[in-house]
Amino acid sequence: MLQAIKYSEGNLEILDQLQLPFVETYIPIRTTEDGWHAIKDMKVRGAPAIAIVAMLSLASELLAPDNEVLQQTPEEVHQYISAKLDYLVTSRPTAVNLSDAARKLEKRVSNRAKEVPGPLGREVADTFIQSAVAMLGNDLEDNQRIGHNGAEWIASYAAKPGQAQVAVLTHCNTGSLATSGYGTALGVVRSLASKNKLRHAYCTETRPYNQGSRLTAFELVHDKIPATLITDSMAAALLADTDKGVNAIVVGADRVAANGDTANKIGTYALAVLAKHHGVKFLVAAPRTTIDLDTKSGNDIIIEQRPASEVTSIKGPRDGPEGTGNVSIETVKIAAPGINVWNPAFDITPSALIDGIVTEVGVMEKGVDGQYHLDGLFDEPTLS
Ligand code: MRU
Numbered sequence: 001m002l003q004a005i006k007y008s009e010g011n012l013e014i015l016d017q018l019q020l021p022f023v024e025t026y027i028p029i030r031t032t033e034d035g036w037h038a039i040k041d042m043k044v045r046g047a048p049a050i051a052i053v054a055m056l057s058l059a060s061e062l063l064a065p066d067n068e069v070l071q072q073t074p075e076e077v078h079q080y081i082s083a084k085l086d087y088l089v090t091s092r093p094t095a096v097n098l099s100d101a102a103r104k105l106e107k108r109v110s111n112r113a114k115e116v117p118g119p120l121g122r123e124v125a126d127t128f129i130q131s132a133v134a135m136l137g138n139d140l141e142d143n144q145r146i147g148h149n150g151a152e153w154i155a156s157y158a159a160k161p162g163q164a165q166v167a168v169l170t171h172c173n174t175g176s177l178a179t180s181g182y183g184t185a186l187g188v189v190r191s192l193a194s195k196n197k198l199r200h201a202y203c204t205e206t207r208p209y210n211q212g213s214r215l216t217a218f219e220l221v222h223d224k225i226p227a228t229l230i231t232d233s234m235a236a237a238l239l240a241d242t243d244k245g246v247n248a249i250v251v252g253a254d255r256v257a258a259n260g261d262t263a264n265k266i267g268t269y270a271l272a273v274l275a276k277h278h279g280v281k282f283l284v285a286a287p288r289t290t291i292d293l294d295t296k297s298g299n300d301i302i303i304e305q306r307p308a309s310e311v312t313s314i315k316g317p318r319d320g321p322e323g324t325g326n327v328s329i330e331t332v333k334i335a336a337p338g339i340n341v342w343n344p345a346f347d348i349t350p351s352a353l354i355d356g357i358v359t360e361v362g363v364m365e366k367g368v369d370g371q372y373h374l375d376g377l378f379d380e381p382t383l384s
């Protein structure tokens with residue numbers, strides 16, 4: 001399985017996603033500054049992955065041989081961790097997983113520092129490090145459950161009568177590269193494929209950052225899943241094509257508000273509108289750590305604005321005969337100089353357009369009142 005994040009005893013490495021799919025290279029993340037920049041510059045991206053890398057960057061910093069904070073008092077260690085977490089959450093604002101992880105781990109560390117009899121400063125740091133490391137394994141397990149739950153739902157509710165295999169469309173990258181492994185929406189695709197229930201997967205290019213053509217396509221080829229890449233503007237034509245017969249669109253999420261409104265990669269909203277028009281099921285797949293009950297609706301979600309250069313230029317190696325070995329990444333301008341640019345990284349899909357929210361504990365659909373009751377996901381009731 002592709003591994004975007006490697007961690008062992010204070011040594012964190014991430015697969016540099018700016019170089020993919022042309023060069024596979026791991027870069028060390030030794031400090032919270034390294035982690036912050038890797039997230040901001042999108043060397044690592046995807047809601048679960050940025051939360052995990054942020055926390056593990058702090059774990060690595062704490063374990064650095066020259067870091068003397070471990071010799072300090074429990075409260076000093078707590079304050080150090082708390083300040084670093086405040087800094088890390090400023091790297092990217094939309095995905096709630098990062099601030100959710102920071103809040104939970106801060107609370108755990110704060111409680112540990114207050115214990116009687118008092119622990120050593122080192123033991124307070126260990127509480128943080130163990131929790132950060134646990135995120136890697138927990139996220140992988142959650143994703144495998146999300147994949148299974150989503151695949152079963154699609155096979156039951158999106159397949160036509162008697163249809164054994166379905167076609168699905170996905171957007172952005174929500175796979176092993178966006179998580180600790182397997183993925184969320186792409187985990188659903190993987191699960192369908194592993195159950196022999198997938199006829200074909202389609203992935204969008206996902207302009208302007210091309211997470212679809214660079215990363216999702218890379219994962220689909222890697223796993224030998226039958227798949228086709230389209231540009232974002234081809235989605236309507238794809239859904240209208242009855243021979244291709246797309247049964248469902250499944251996407252990830254950066255933040256799901258309490259009413260089910262979902263922030264995800266720019267272009268998601270357009271796909272949801274298309275799905276409604278064509279009678280295609282539209283699913284959001286995300287761990288419960290992406291659900292933010294404190295945010296009432298999509299209106300309250302901050303949408304990250306990215307640099308104009310991501311729209312006015314594209315990056316990649318120079319095209320040419322294969323095997324030239326020339327893989328240095330170049331930037332090519334593609335827009336008229338002087339044009340204004342709007343580059344929101346995410347959009348909000350209203351809950352009314354979402355048929356189900358796939359989590360590790362099941363798939364939640366709207367209630368008889370036509371509303372999502374996502375708080376029910378946190379007491380693990382009977383879900384489909
Ligand atoms: O800007 P990105 O690449 O971090 O955006 C990623 C997405 O929008 C994903 O769909 C989302 O984070 C879920 S990843 C499992």
